[in-house]
Amino acid sequence: MDRVIPNLRVFLVLSVSSLIIFILDTFHFLVVPKQVAFYITNPISFGIYNTSQKVGRQFHFIFAARNASEENKTLKKELGQLLSENAGLRKSLAETESLLSQENHLDPKTYNLQAARPIGLGKYLKIDKGSDSNIKKGQAVVFNENLIGRIIEVSQKSSNIQLLADPDSKVASFSLARQGRAKGVLIGQFGSETLMDKILHEEQISVGDLVYSEGTEGFLPRGLILGRVSEVLKRENEVFKQAKVSPVFDIRDLELVFVIVE
Numbered sequence: 718m719d720r721v722i723p724n725l726r727v728f729l730v731l732s733v734s735s736l737i738i739f740i741l742d743t744f745h746f747l748v749v750p751k752q753v754a755f756y757i758t759n760p761i762s763f764g765i766y767n768t769s770q771k772v773g774r775q776f777h778f779i780f781a782a783r784n785a786s787e788e789n790k791t792l793k794k795e796l797g798q799l800l801s802e803n804a805g806l807r808k809s810l811a812e813t814e815s816l817l818s819q820e821n822h823l824d825p826k827t828y829n830l831q832a833a834r835p836i837g838l839g840k841y842l843k844i845d846k847g848s849d850s851n852i853k854k855g856q857a858v859v860f861n862e863n864l865i866g867r868i869i870e871v872s873q874k875s876s877n878i879q880l881l882a883d884p885d886s887k888v889a890s891f892s893l894a895r896q897g898r899a900k901g902v903l904i905g906q907f908g909s910e911t912l913m914d915k916i917l918h919e920e921q922i923s924v925g926d927l928v929y930s931e932g933t934e935g936f937l938p939r940g941l942i943l944g945r946v947s948e949v950l951k952r953e954n955e956v957f958k959q960a961k962v963s964p965v966f967d968i969r970d971l972e973l974v975f976v977i978v979e
Contacts, residue, residue, distance in 0.1 A: 828938070828977050828979070829977070829978050829979035830859075830975040830976065830977060830978070831846055831850055831851065831852065831975065831976040831978045832846075832973050832974075832975055833845055833846040833850075833852075833858075833876075833973065833974055833975070833976055834972070834973060835968075835971055835973075835974060836875065838968070838969065840883070841869065841870070841877035841878055841879060841880070841883075842858075842865065842866065842877070842878040842880055842968065842974075843875055843876070843877055843878075844858075844875060844876050844877075844878060844974060844976075845874070845875055846874075846875070846876060846976065847871055847872045847873050847874045847875045847876050848871050848872070848873050849873055849874060851978050852868060852871055852876045852976055852978065853868065853871060853978070854868050854869065854870070854871050855867060855868060855936050856868045856936060856976050856977055856978060857936050857937035857938070857941075857976070857977045858878050858974050858975065858976050858977070859941060859974070859975050859977060860966070860971055860973075860974050860975065862940070862941055862942055863941065863942045863943075863965065863966065864881065864888070864930055864937060864941040864942065864943055865878060865880065865881075865968065865974050866878045866879045866880040866881055866883070866886065867879055867936055867937070868976065876976075878974070880905070880968070881903065881905055881911050881943060881944070881964075882905045882906060882907075882908060882909050882910065882911055882964075883905040884904075884905045884906065884907060885905065886903075886904070886905035886911075887902055887903070887904055887905070888902070888903045888930055888931075888934065888937075888943060889902055889903075889930070889931035889932075889933045889934060890902065890903040890913055890928050890929060890930060890931060890943055891928070891929055891931055892913070892922045892926040892927065892928045892929070892946060892960070893926065893927065893929065894921065894922070894923055894925075894926040894927075896921040896923060897920065897921035898920070898921070899913075899916045899917070899920035899921060899922040899960075900915075900916070900917075900920065900931070901913040901914055901915045901916040901957075901959075901960070902914050902915050903928065903943050903944075903962060909963070909964060910947070910961055910962065910963055911943070911944060911961075911962045912959055912960070912961060912962065913928060913946070913959060913960040913961075913962050914957065914959050915957050916957055916958045916959060916960060917956075917957065917958075918951070918956075918957070918958055922946060922949055922958075922960050923946065923949065924946050924947060924948060924949060925945060925946060926945070926946045927942055927944075927945055927946075927965075928942070928943045928944050928945065928946060928960075928962050929941060929942060929943060930943055937977070938977075942965060943962065944962035944963055944964050944965060945962065945963055945964075945965050946960045946961070946962055947961045947962065947963040948960065948961040949961075
């Protein structure tokens, strides 16, 4: 009972106070106090409002940045996949073009060619075909009508090609031009150039002439391009003259090479 009476008193005080305030406000006695209270509390309310807006913008920025980061990761992943697919399509297109080009230069009815991808270049050019693909030591390797070299080492899944520039490489050769022709032996040198040796002085050979294979070795056809003459070396006191021969293409640009398996 003692606890009920205080609560009743509080209720009566609040009710009377509310009634007094209502009457005073009805007869406009609270206009000045209300304006004073407004001028006092308005800056505080405005500050609280601005703070809440700034906090809201910060949280929005954080969530937007997180979403943007996730989207950026997704886009990067998709871009990587597209670039990979594009590279694969370009590679497939280049290989298809190489296959079609090869058929136009060496008749597949005459030569049985095995296409292979270069997978390494050091002293030898390594390809991704080996004994499983009927690759054998001594077989000639070509691109279009150009001789790349010959198979020198064979494993089950890969093979090594001795290039024309290898110092141990020797190929019977001849040059052909309007002025005439010259015979010699193409010898590998250190670097990318080769040297056509054993050319008789009376035979005609000039800078720009193409050099071809004689085909006397038995492992390669006659008439494959070996390179182009870049310099003629004449030695009056020697029996033979020489010519520097440069390749007509960069072997590093090839997508496919072709092994003459038969």
